[in-house]
Structure formats: structure tokens, C-alpha cells
Amino acid sequence: MAKQYETVIGLEVHVELATKTKIFCSCSTEFGGTPNTHTCPVCTGMPGALPVLNRQVVEYAAAIGLAANCEITRVCKFDRKNYFYPDNPQNYQISQLYLPIAKNGYVEIDAGGTKKKIRIHEMHMEEDAGKLIHDEWDDTTLVDYNRSGVPLVEIVSEPDMHSSDEVTAYLEKLRTIIQYLGASDCKLQEGSMRVDVNLSVRETGMKEYRTRTEMKNLNSFKAIARAIEGERTRQIELLEAGKKVVQETRRWDDNKEASYAMRSKEDAKDYRYFPEPDLVPIVISEEWLERIRERQPQMRDEKIKRYKKEFDIPQYDAEIITSSRHMADIFEETSAICKKPKKVSNWLMVETMRLLKEYGMEPEEISFSPKNLAKLIQLTESGIINNSVAKAVFEKIFTDDVEPDRYVEEHKLGNVSDEGELLKVLQKVIAENPQAVVDYKGGKEKALGALVGQTMKAMKGKADPGMVHKKLRELL
């Protein structure tokens, strides 16, 4: 019988922090500026320039550490990681090795219905490098230092994951936590979240770890899942063939669904880490830590529990709404104004999700204000507009954040409240549709629907369908 293998996976996750300025200078962190415009002597490594730590980086990093149940290192330090590469203007990266800001944490994931803890070994702060642009035409390489000095945290997990599903669950969990903290948008495609996968396989039941490889260049959750499957298969094939897995860094090519070796342990660099002498140790006082703790928002898991309990929102809906803190905030603020959480939930779950999909947007990009959605709900609840009008108005709210009452008034979309006018129209519809009337009286309930439809059409949609229904019955 063929041997059974277990995959062992640990992750190194780099996250770009959402600070306005860089980690060691006051240059903008904005993505996509003209090359080398967000630069200064510090982030281009000019002689004589010195780094000054951005305290917001420490706050974000400590907040992530706390949310991931880590111990916060109360006196932490930066170290220099020395290596030569043109994207790194000083030829050393300011990072943390000896005293990282957080360690020994965990996050809980849902792995196929069972809860599981993924331990976090440590988390450290560091600066990002610039970007190299290879000009094939000219056979030259250009450097853009706009990204140089953008703050990063690297989150290093223990090898606690065993499948791509667990990896995805872990990454989604980290992403949600970090997004909830407002510490990063965590976009894999744009590189604000970068994942390196350390993977080895071993025979099921084996205690020791076998040699692992490190996989880089993973730009989507799908690519990560494919790379894990690919690397697992590659390593098992090597073992089955009696060959050894070489400890090396590999680069995943998602188009070819294959990886190739970048460098092996033999030519691994000696980074000659040592304490960064240009920066003083960071002392995180009890008061500072307490302030960070107080500012921590309610996290997704607690929100789901609370929505179910307080608002009677189903689990599935609560999960969707809380998948983005922004959406959860909209839900909570709108509910607080209109006091109809279930209605709010419906608007988010159905129409909002539909429009997000239609426009290819992320929940983070929702730009309407809770007060306008609340007003729309009030307008429908009080029968001033009907549901189909409400849907049309909501589209305007979604795209332009219009004020619904003003919009309804300006476009004369309110229901006709004059009963006399409605009666006139109803009588006309009955007179013009004798067959439907006969059918209805003959017991065909459906025929009534047709009459309602005709009435709504004649009223240009500005009637309350429930009211039309009721009046028709009375008349017939």
C-alpha cells in the first residue's frame, strides 16, 4: 500500500502598514507615484542621513501583536540585516532579529468545522525595499525608491498548518484582524500582503520534521493553494523516488503551475545582523500599551456572536457583514439610526452585495453614508415609497450617496397617496381587462397579480403594491 503523507506548513507573512509616512522618514507611503518622488536623503540611503522611528508603526505592530495574542516585548530593538542589492539603498535593511516587538501568540481558525490554534512564533517591524524596473529594450535596470522605507511587519507562524485550506483560513483570519485594526488593507495582488510558504512533507505519524523548502512569489490565495499542492506533490515524488528534498528557496510560477529553485542553503546569505546603532531601544510603557489596548476594536468573532444575540441576525449573514470591518461599521451605524437591524442586514446582504459584484468592488470601497441607508429604510417602512422604487433609489445611494428623501421628492417617486386617483385607475384597469376579472372570480388567484401589474404600470410604479392588491380585492 502506498504511504500516507502529511504536509507541514509554516508561513512568513509580510504586511505593509497603512501609515501615512514611511517608517524612518516623513516621505509619503502612497502607492504608485511617479518614480523617486516620495523620497528623501533617509530613504535613498544618502551619506549622513539618519533614521527616526515613526511611532505609528510601533502602535500598529503592537496592536496586531495584541490581537494575535502575542507577548509584547516591552523593550525592543532594531537590528541591521546586511546584504547587497540595488533596491536596498543602504545595502542593509533595518529590521528586528534579537528583540522583535511581539512573540509567542496564536490565532484561532475554523478548519473544516473544528477550531484550531495556529501559533505565531514572532512578529517584527522592518522597512520595505525599493522596486527594480528592468528595461529589456535598453538592457538596463532602473530603481524606484518610492517604496523604500514603507513600514512592514513580518508575522512568522509555527509549522502548525497541514493543508491549503488551513493556510487559507489562517491568512483570512490574519487579514481580517489586520483590516479590523486599520493597520493595512492586506491586498495580495498589490503586494501589501506577501506570503512565503515553508513546506515539508513527512509520513503520517512521523514526529520529526523533514527538510523544508520556502516558496515565494505567491500573489493570490488561489496561487498559494496551487503552490502548496504542487510542492507537496513534488516533495512526495522525490521521497518516493528515494531522493532528498533540498533546503532551498523556490519561486512559484502560477502560469506554469510549477516552481523552480532560486537559491539553496549552501549559497544562503550570511546577513551579519547586529543592533542598529542609529536608533535607540523602543520602550513600550504600560501606559502606552494600555492606550493601544483601549483603542482595539471589537474583532470579527465577537461581532458575529453579538449580531446573532442582539439583532437576531443569522450566522451566515453575520459572517458576510463582518467579513469587512467597514461593512460591519456601516451595519452598526445604520442600525443605530433606524433601529431596524434586520432590514439593514437585508440591504447589505442582497442589494449591496449585488452591486459590489456588478461594479467589481470590494466591501472596503462602499462609500455611502449610513444615514442615507437609514433614511431609505424609513421611507419604505412608512410606505412613502415602494420596494421597487427603493431599489432604484438605493442604486443612486450606492453610487452617489444621494439623500433619498430629497431624491424621491425631486424625481416624484413617492407613492400616490390620493385614494380617489388610485380608485379611478383601478376602475379603468378592471374595465379594460374583463378576461382577468373573470378568471379571478373563477378562482384563478394568479389573475389578480396581472391586474396589480397593470395598475402599477398605469401608476408609473408610484403606488404601494400591497395597497393596490387590497383595493382590487375589495372592488372585485
Place this chain on the structure above:
Amino acid sequence: MDITSMTAAELGERIKNRELSAVEAVKAYLVQIDRLESDVHSFVTVDQEGALKRAREIQKKIDKEQLFGPLAGVPVAVKDNLCTKGMLTTCSSGMLENFSPAFTAEAVKKLENAGAVIIGKTNMDEFAMGSTTETSYFGVTRNPWNLKHVPGGSSGGSCAAVAAEECAFALGSDTGGSIRQPSSFCGVTGIKPTYGTVSRYGLIAYGSSLDQIGPVARDVTDCAVILEVIASHDPKDSTSMQRETYDFTSALVDDVKGMRIGIPQDYFTEGLDKEVERHIQHAAKVLEEKGAIVEEFDLSLVKYAIPAYYVIASAEAGSNLSRFDGVKYGYRTPEYEGLHSMYKKSRSEGFGAEVKRRIMLGSFVLSSGYYDAYYLKALKTKALIKQAFDKAFQKYDIILAPAAPTTAPKLGASLNDPLKMYLGDIYTVSVNLAGLPGISIPVGTDSKGLPVGMQIIGSCFDEVKLLRAAYAYEQTKIYERPNLVKKGQGEERALMEGGRENGKAV
């Protein structure tokens, strides 16, 4: 009026009183530079036109009474590892031969704001690595007291320029003695302040945890005046400290009664030149006669200071100098194939031998497997040395020592034996390791006619005591000038039009 023989404070006072103008002062120094530079070679760059232009601007401000500080209109020379916007800053290295910074170092900016006129950039050991100013890519600087001897280093150009009266004062930097030792060799006064007193922003780093900028001048008063101008808490330098006070001139009182002075016995051992020893002992006696309580004691750990210093300084230097790679600025080899070849050739050709030696040493002590044995041990030694000084300062107000074991050696005598050159730093490096302030003041000349310097070491942020002792000693002595600058009748030459910048060769 012999402008160039005045101290900076005297000159500043005369300018303030309209007895002479900033332009006249600059012109007088340019004449002196023109007269002596071919012999001494203190400068890498003399900015004649720029200096005259700045002097005119400053004189306008003085006339409008917008500038009235003690250094307004006073010409200064700046060590060439301090960035000066738009003015070449070479670190005396081929690597930065054509490097013109985009910003000015904070300490230099402080001087500019005070109205001092920068007349040029002084020669130094390449990237401040060396004790003789012989490792400069632009050629050696000679000691104004005897042109066959070195001026010391690495701030040899600054100290020689002050001794040769080519500037009223100068800025130097001191990582392991680079202000104090050349001050001693050139018979001038130089102070290395407590680590964190002067902003390092814009100082091209050698050993970041040890580097401090400080003044080199004719006397103790000048040093105190200049220090008051350049010392600051700078948010751009995380290691700069907010001091309780920036008042150094009120320390200038001729009174050492009851001051407790410790002399480390373990400094007075084999290797210390007998004549130097005699001068230091004599100076101690002078202070004792003025009422100080002088006592010998054991500092301990003396022999560990040099190895600890060279491990730490080289480790930091190796990393600090990695940015000089030919990619962004500085020297790039003309021919290369690919990135690695560009790095290798640019750095091999751009750096001199001593710099490469220290980069290799620094890389070695940080390499995996050696870190604990060398770098970490050196850090522990540094902490123990600091403790030893702390203990001494519980008992003594200041510590008195030689600045260097000998007077200035002959040109060429040190380079062939780097280890011997390193041992010459024995009395200065521990002060940097402990972050303490130290001053070197002239106490006489030896039988060869070369100056001897005495070092006074204070405890952290206690420059005041050190300045007071130095000032009190200085009152007993007349400032000695090298024969070179003693101008005979009619010897003075007129200012030559155009001046000149120093070439590479000497």
C-alpha cells in the same frame, strides 16, 4: 593687526565691534592658506569665492545687527566627512571624490546660523579610519610644527589648519580619538563632547555608536563658545540627547580648589613616552598647586579597550560603508559585467587599503559563528569599561591622562604597522566606548619640538568640570605657535587673485 593669530572669540569680538569686517577676516585666512597650504595641505577643498560671498552676506547681517553672536563673521574649516550642501564632501576618499551632498549637516548648519563663514573642507584619514591623516586619497597633511611629521588623525586636517592659523577654528569628528589625538600632535585644543550632545545628522558615519562631532580651536574658551553653538537636541538624530543645560562658557573660571582629579596608574606603563609622561605629571602638579586634589588610581580593563573598540567600530563601519556601491552616487568602475562585478570593482577601486581592512574586519566579526565570540564579547567589554569609569567618577570629578602615548610620529612610520598605529589609540578609545566627554590641551613640547597634549576626561554630560580644569591649567601657560606661522617682517604675501584648490598630489 595680525588677524590670523587671534582666537575665534577675539576675532568675533573685533568683528562685532566693527574693528574689522568678516570679509577682511576671510581674506586674511585665504592669504595664510595660500602661504602655507603647499607645505601643510590641511584642506581638500578651499572655497575662496564662496567664502568671500558668504562673508559679504554675513557682514550685511552684522551691520543690520541681525547677527551678533560670538562666531559671526569668523572663518571656520569643516572636516570633510560633514555634509555641506553643494560643496564637495569627500571623506578624503576616491569613492566620494565628486560627491556633493543635497543637505548640510546639523552641526554645520548651527555654525552657519551663528554667522561663521565656512572657508573650506579639511583633509582626514579616509572615512576617518586612521590616526595620521596619511590614508587620505588626496595625499597626506603635514604637521605645522615639523613638516616631516604627521598631524595625527583622523581630524588631522582640521587640527593642522588651526595650528597653521589657516582658519580661526575647525570642526572635527572623534570616533576613537580623532579630535583629541591630532589636537595633541598639533598643539591645539579639541573636545569630544558626551555622546548625544552634538547631532550626528549629516556626519558621514564611521562607527555610529561612537562618533561625535566637536570643536578644534586655539584655546579652551573657543571650545566652550563653539560647543554652545553646535550642541543641540536634534529630532533628526535619534541618539541625540536633550541635555539639562547647553551653557558651557560659564565653566570658564580659573578655580580648581577642591576639585578631585584621578590619574589612572595603568595608563602610565610601558609604551608611554617618558617625555610625554613627564609633561602630564607636571601639568597635574600645576593643577595640584592651584588647589586640586590629585590622586593615582587603578582604572582597570585598559588593555581590553583597543580590541573592543576595533571590533565595534569596524562592525559598524563595514555596514555603514556598504551604501557606497557605485549604484546611486560616488565612484563607479568604468567597466564591468553585471551587478556583482560592478559592486566588486567599484568598491575595490574606490576604497583605500585601510578602509578595506576595516570593512573586512567588520564583516568577519559579525559573521555567523563569530558574532558571539567577537562582536557580543566586545559589547560586553564596552559595558564593563563604562562601569569602570562610572566607578572612578564616584570618586573623582575628572580624570587626567595623556592624549597619546607619543608625540607626532614621522610621516610613513605608522602605515606599515597598522597594529602599532591602533595601539596609539590606547588613551582615547575607551572614552568613546563609555560615551564620555574628553578634551586635549597642549601642555608643552618635547625635545624634538613637537607638542604634547594632556587629555581630561569627564563623566557623562559633565563637560563643565572638564572645561574648568582645562581653563584653569591654560591660565598658567602662554599659547605656543609653530615656527611656521610666526611671520617675519615683509614675509607676508599679498592675496593672490583666484586662490587655488588643492590638487590630489602632494
